[in-house]
C-alpha cells in the first residue's frame with residue numbers, strides 16, 4: 114500500500130481536486146486499486162452548514178456524508194462511489210480530540226496539536242483502508258495557511274513511518290508576466306520553501322500555468338526546488354476537464370509517480386480508451402441546447418457543480434453542447450418570466466434552502482408547465498412544482514411548504530419521523546440545522562407504465578437525498594385526478610419521490626439529487642432524457 118499526498122501552493126483554486134481525480138483515473142486505468150480521500154483545513158465539522166456561496170456545492174455520498182465538492186470530481190472521474198470516511202475537516206479532527214479528552218481517554222495528559230491532533234490526523238489516514246494499492250490524500254487549502262500546519266506535520270511524521278511508502282506531489286502556479294514576457298517561478302520556489310519549513314521535500318511538482326512552460330523554467334524549478342527535471346510536470350489548461358487525465362499522462366505524471374513508488378510502469382500499461390472515446394465525442398458535438406437554471410446561487414457556478422456536470426453529460430450523450438443560462442430567481446416575476454426564459458429549450462429548478470427567490474422559481478415552473486417547455490425539478494424544484502400545481506391547478510390558494518410559511522396549507526412539510534437502517538430518526542422544527550436531514554441513498558419504487566419507469570427501465574432505484582421537508586402524501590389523490598402522478602414513492606409507500614405530469618411532454622420533479630450520480634462515462638438517464646426532450 115502506498116500513500117500519495119497532494120498539496121497546493123501559491124494560490125487557491127488551482128484545480129487540485131481535478132488533478133487528484135485525474136491522477137486516480139490514470140492509475141485506475143493501469144489497473145491499480147485506487148482511492149482518493151480529502152482533508153480540509155477549515156474548522157467546520159463538515160461542509161453541511163457552509164454557504165454554497167463560499168464553499169460551492171455540498172456533495173452527498175451514498176452513506177449520507179455531507180462533503181466537499183471535490184468528492185464529486187473523484188466520483189465522476191474514478192467511477193467509484195466515495196464514502197463518509199473519505200473526507201475529514203480540521204473541525205472534525207478537533208472535535209474528535211475534544212470528545213476523547215472529555216471521556217478521559219488521554220489519561221490526564223495536556224492536549225496539544227503535536228501529538229494529539231496530528232495523531233488524530235494519522236489515525237484518519239490509516240483508518241478504514243481496504244487493501245488499496247494507492248491512496249491519494251488531497252490536502253485542501255494552500256501551504257502556508259495556519260490551518261494546514263497540523264496536516265503537514267502529520268504527513269511529515271507518517272512519511273517516516275517504516276511500513277508506508279509514499280510520494281508527495283506539490284501543485285503550484287506559474288504566472289506569466291507580460292511586461293517581462295516571462296513565466297515566473299519564484300512563487301513556486303517560495304511555496305516549496307514553506308513545505309521545507311514543515312520538513313517536507315516534494316517528490317513531484319505540478320505546475321499549473323496558462324502558457325506552455327519552457328525548458329528554462331523547468332530547469333530552474335528543478336534546481337531551486339530540489340526535484341529531478343522529469344519530476345517537474347506542466348499542468349496546462351484543457352478544453353474540457355475530462356481531457357485532463359490524458360493531458361497529464363502526456364506529460365508522464367502517472368509514469369513519474371509510479372517510478373517514485375518503485376513500480377515499473379511498463380508492467381502496468383495504460384488503457385484510456387473509454388476516456389479517449391469520450392473526448393472525441395466532446396470535440397464533435399453538433400447541436401446546442403439552452404437550459405435555463407433558475408436558482409439562488411447563480412453567481413458562483415461551483416454552487417451547482419454536479420448539476421452543471423450532469424447537464425453536460427446528458428448533452429454529450431445527445432451529441433449536444435449544453436449552454437446553461439443561470440437565471441437569478443429573485444429577479445423573476447409574473448411579468449418578465451417570458452423574457453427571462455427567452456431562448457431556453459428547457460427549465461430546471463435545482464435544490465435549495467430558504468424562502469429567498471421562491472416566488473420567481475414558482476413563476477418559472479408555471480411558465481414551463483403552461484407552455485409545454487420541458488421542466489426538471491430537483492429536490493426543492495420538485496417541492497415547488499407541487500406547490501405551483503396545488504395553487505394554480507388544484508386551486509389551493511395558500512398552498513405552501515412549512516419551510517417558508519408555517520401557517521399555510523402545507524402541501525410540503527416536515528416529516529417528523531422516518532426510518533433509516535431500521536432505526537427511527539426524529540426531527541422537529543427546533544432540531545439542529547446540521548445533521549438532521551434525510552441524507553444519502555434511499556430506495557424508491559417506480560410505477561410501471563410511468564414516464565420515469567421508461568427512463569430508468571427499472572422498478573427500484575436508489576438515489577441520494579439531502580432535505581428536511583417532504584411532499585405531504587395526503588394530497589396525492591387530488592394531484593392524480595388532474596393528471597399529476599407521484600410515479601415514484603419510498604418503498605413503504607409513504608414518501609413521494611417522483612412527480613410527473615401526464616399532460617406535458619416532459620415535466621418531472623424528483624425529491625432526490627440525481628446529479629450526484631451522473632458520471633461522464635455513465636451519464637444519468639434522467640439528464641439524458643431531459644436534454645433529449647429539450648432538443649425536440
Ligand code: GLN
Pocket residue numbers: 463464465466467491492493494516579580581582583
Ligand atoms: N429546502 C428543502 C428541504 O429541506 C429542499 C432541499 C434541497 O433542495 N436539497 O427539504
